[in-house]
Amino acid sequence: MLNQTSILRVISKLLIPPIMLFGLYVQFHGDFGPGGGFQAGVIFASAFILYALIFGVDNARKAAPAWLTRLMLASGVLLFGGVGVVSSLMGGGYLNYSVLANDVHAGQHLGITLIEFGVGLTVAGAMITIFLIFDGLLRAEEED
Amino acid sequence: MDAFSGLFNYWIVVVLMMMGFYIVISQQNLIKKIVGLNVFQVSVFVFYISMGKIKGGSAPILADGIEIYSNPLPHVLILTAIVVGVATTALGLALTVRIKNAYGTIEEDEIEAMENTPSNKTPEATS
Amino acid sequence: MAVTAYSLVRMHNLFAVVMLSGIYSLLAAVIYVVMDAVDVAFTEAAVGAGISTVLMLGTLALTTSMEKDAKMFSPLPLVIVTVTGALLIYATLDMPPYGDPTAPIHHHVAPHYIEKSAHEVGPPNIVTSILASYRGYDTLGETTVIFTAAAGVMALIGRSRRRKKKSDKSMPVEDS
Structure with a gap:
């Protein structure tokens, strides 16, 4: 459909790497500026969706097969919950990050980074999965 | 009149x-209903955010030389x-797609008419 | 913004409705920046104007892009809406004015977060420290909701596709 237009291809080729980089920046810089796991996941997913729209969903499926996005979806929640379990095993309350390291600030920082990463994984996985499912259904309709 | 200007945001x-x-x-179309829910939702968001604003405050990111921050909780x-x-919108849209597959329409009154007609045993998949 | 919402009510072409709802959330994002909520504006711009528009367009491609035209105008919804709106506006008369620092919302836990979060948690972005640390349970719950929603979408329409393929292959039995 859209993959005939060379302008779109070139521009999106230029745009997609910065978008992904920006997503990672938002993910790991969320402590200091605006941002965090939710935004980063959404930005990452929108870069992926842009790629899928311009270069065809088949190429995108090669880049992120269904099992990978589902793995992202589940492992994000598990990472979040796992941090909580680890912190309670280490003597604090559930999701109390202060005990994760010797220093309160270092522990909090580590915990926040980890769970934000978990949130980002889940959100990106969810958005990409939903997009791919809608697309798959669309294709099944066209085949009929 | 001045007493009311502070309430303008709530009125919006x-x-x-x-x-x-x-x-x-009022709308019969299911997709439009979902869009309506989104409009409703965003208005609630604006309500929360406008409650958190403090006059003269700044974005809640700690920095030197800033005394007043808006309320970060909302x-x-x-x-x-x-x-x-x-995520829930996506779920609603997925339901809409299923309804379209099962009934062949996403207009609520047509679905109701189809349900209430006894001669029409099972709605055919028309897609 | 209100104009956009009004045209949403009147519009019959669903394609235009979806585009307008994208514009609507972009405007909402601008309003959030004005009200100091940079994190929220960020999210709204990425989610509302990006992802949800794409999803809605996907649904339109799967269903239909025109709304049925002939519909009866019934006054009942309008009456309900007007009455509810009037009641809500009456209720706002008791609300604290916009930007008032003495409003009750600013005197419960918020001052604690603003004053102590740098000391107790560390990151300069208070929103992040509340989101991840003070309200960790909340965020865990929200993440689970997103997980569940994606799993629900998978179960609702991902499954039907597979079943359709299977029935194509084996025998032409119509499923429900």
């Missing part, structure tokens, strides 16, 4: 909210609510 919220509500209860609540909102 109420107007938007009622528009979303009107779309939800921001946190709404931040998560937006993402959850889009």
Whole structure:
């Protein structure tokens, strides 16, 4: 459909790497500026969706097969919950990050980074999965 | 009149909210109903955020030389609510697609008519 | 913004409705920046104007892009909406004015977060420290909701596709 237009291809080729980089920046810089796991996941997913729209969903499926996005979806929640379990095993309350390291600030920082990463994984996985499912259904309709 | 100008933001919220509500209860099209729910949702978000604003305050990121920060708590609540909102919207859209597959229409009154006609045993998949 | 919402009510072409709802959330994002909620504006711009528009367009491609035209105008919804709106506006008369620092919302836990979060948690972005640390349970719940929603979408329409393929292959039995 859209993959005939060379302008779109070139521009999106230029745009997609910065978008992904920006997503990672938002993910790991969320402590200091605006941002965090939710935004980063959404930005990452929108870069992926842009790629899928311009270069065809088949190429995108090669880049992120269904099992990978589902793995992202589940492992994000598990990472979040796992941090909580680890912190309670280490003597604090559930999701109390202060005990994760010797220093309160270092522990909090580590915990926040980890769970934000978990949130980002889940959100990106969810958005990409939903997009791919809608697309798959669309294709099944066209085949009929 | 001055006493009322401080309430203007709430009135905007109420107007938007009622528009979303009107779309939800008066329209027959399911996709439009979902859009109406989104309008409603955003109006609630604006309501929360506008409550958190403090006059002269700044964004809640700690920095030197800034004394007043807006209330960060509503921001946190709404931040998560937006993402959850889009996830549930996707769920609603998926339901719409299933309804379209099962009934061949996404207009509520047509679906109701189909359900109430006894001769029509099972709605055919028309897609 | 209200104008956009009004045109949403009147519009019959669903394609235009979806585009307008994208514009609507972009405007909402601008309003959030004005009200100091940079994190929220960020999210709204990425989610509302990006992802949800794409999803809605996907649904339109799967269903239909025109709304049925002939519909009866019934006054009942309008009456309900007007009455509810009037009640809500009456309720706002008791609300604290916009930007008032003495409003009750600013005197419960918010001052604690603003004053102590740098000391107790560390990151300069208070929103992040509340989101991840003070309200960790909340965020865990929200993440689970997103997980569940994605799983629900998978179960609702991902499954039907597979079943359709299977029935194509084996025998032409119509499913429900």
